[in-house]
Amino acid sequence: MKARWIAFGEVEVEGKRYPHDIVIDAGKVSKRVKKASKAYRAQFGHTPLSEKERIPWGGMRLIVGTGGSGSLPIMPGVWKEAERRGVEIVAAPTEEALRLLGDLEAKDVHAIVHVTC
Numbered sequence: 001m002k003a004r005w006i007a008f009g010e011v012e013v014e015g016k017r018y019p020h021d022i023v024i025d026a027g028k029v030s031k032r033v034k035k036a037s038k039a040y041r042a043q044f045g046h047t048p049l050s051e052k053e054r055i056p057w058g059g060m061r062l063i064v065g066t067g068g069s070g071s072l073p074i075m076p077g078v079w080k081e082a083e084r085r086g087v088e089i090v091a092a093p094t095e096e097a098l099r100l101l102g103d104l105e106a107k108d109v110h111a112i113v114h115v116t117c
Helices: 034-046 076-085 092-099
Strands: 004-005 011-013 016-018 022-025 030-031 061-066 087-090 109-116
Touching: 004 022, 011 022, 011 092, 016 030, 061 092, 076 087, 087 092, 092 109
Parallel strands: 061 087, 061 109
Antiparallel strands: 004 011, 011 016, 022 030, 022 109
8 A cells, every 4th residue: 555654744645645644444544533532632741542542453453653753642552452352553653654554455454644743
């Protein structure tokens, strides 16, 4: 799957640009809805990725792009749920995470991509 970091706040996936965080579930791209995680913002100093969000658990690996500087916090509940499901989480700064997608067919991509920080 072709994906690249354009600039702070924007990524491109399969030729389409996204100026917001995204979720990729078996190649289907949608906007990340952070509302369920916003309650934890004060605790982390940033809206984290929480288990209350819609997470694409459909594969054996979940790639998390943690932002330009890798600052997106991933809450312990996400790691715990991944372990329960037998899913490996690969968390990396977004530019690096997007490069990982390049080795995969779209149907095999399960990812959450943070486009800022």
